[in-house]
Amino acid sequence: MKLNGEISDGEQDQEKMVVGYALTSKKKKSFLKPNFIALARNKGISFVAIDLKKPLLEQGPFDVVLHKLPGKEWREIIEDYRHKHPEVTILDPPDAIQHLLNRQSMLQNVAELNLSDCHGKVGVPQQLVITKNPSTIPYEVTKAGMKLPLVAKPLVVDGSAKSHELCLAYDELSLSKLEPPLVLQEFVNHGGLLFKIYIVGETIKVVRRFSLPNVSKNELLDVDGLFRFPRVSCAAASADDADLDPNIAEHPPRPLLERLARDLRRRLGLRLFNIDMIREHGTKDMFYVIDINYFPGYGKMPEYEHIFIDFLLSLGHNKCKKKDGT
Structure with a gap:
């Protein structure tokens, strides 16, 4: 999937997955480390920050939305987006998170x-x-x-x-x-x-x-x-x-x-x-x-970069299988 303005023309052919993220500054710093971002890009995955000042429905398109933000307002936004974009994988549903x-x-x-x-x-x-x-x-x-x-x-x-x-x-x-x-x-x-x-x-x-x-x-x-x-x-x-x-x-x-x-x-x-x-x-x-x-501190988990990237790739693979009906 391509996202205008986020990647150069030379890189677009390699792009396979776009992950929109909405994280606290602390979570972003501990999770989205430079080596993780670089490794993901090599696998065809790009991470794009969601602009909280703009309507989420006007952003994207995304293959996956990764989020961890507090507050009822954000829960309502992401729940609305989930219902209007069922083709996008939400990690994870806000009502399920609420249980924890x-x-x-x-x-x-x-x-x-x-x-x-x-x-x-x-x-x-x-x-x-x-x-x-x-x-x-x-x-x-x-x-x-x-x-x-x-x-x-x-x-x-x-x-x-x-x-x-x-x-x-x-x-x-x-x-x-x-x-x-x-x-x-x-x-x-x-x-x-x-x-x-x-x-x-x-x-x-x-x-x-x-x-x-x-x-x-x-x-x-x-x-x-x-x-x-x-x-x-x-x-x-x-x-x-x-x-x-x-x-x-x-x-x-x-x-x-x-x-x-x-x-x-x-x-x-x-x-x-x-x-x-x-x-x-x-x-x-x-x-x-x-x-x-x-969504704990995965940055403290050994080999989290490879584990998380493999997980994201598996989401894309499973989605392709469903499209193909296999």
Whole structure:
């Protein structure tokens, strides 16, 4: 497909796919790196910025629209475009993305899965939603039978840094200092290691990250208050090259990940997301999903350039097959 003004005459013959993108400046910087753009161009893929000051329906034509912008106004724009241009692949549908922007609904699909026959078990930590009145939190926690410490997470995931500001509550007194609306999750000891499972279409890539250390009962007696941290994976601390206990560092079984990814793709209706997973310390096959994120920081995923380009090319290939009726 050709887009006037974007490519020179000499390059037009090689052009196969045009990807329109609407991303925050932070996402654009981390994802659309120069080497990625160059590699894509060599494969016949060009990335074109969507002008947010102009009507989207007047722009293009696009083969794919890649987007991650906050706000109801953008959701309505992209939804309208999707209905009027069904031939364009939207990554991903805004109503499907919306499902991951609330931590109350985010993990529900995981809780409903039955993966017991896949070399392991996957669950979600017990959690409790608090929408108002922090003074009642200690009572609600006791009523739900939840055990300290608890991880407190903002209920809404809106892409802001604040929505990823988590904290660990060690005692009942500290619970009433929290700011609703929020989700409380029981903290599961996991050896200080988290698995970030990146999904790009049907491709799965696992990256290990350092996380919070185990908490013992004795430590709980000596700790008061709240411990605040930016996110469970402690920013970008990679653990892939660290000398770790094999019992902790071993990746989740591949059949388990393939089944989990396949079922979540189908249930969520998404093709670009990542799963934050932990292994319960002292077990070999008990895993918990603690977060799911749409269009995560793929720039931190090894070989993301080749993986993402292959994914885009597969979209074009599948579209051609449908046109041909094969």
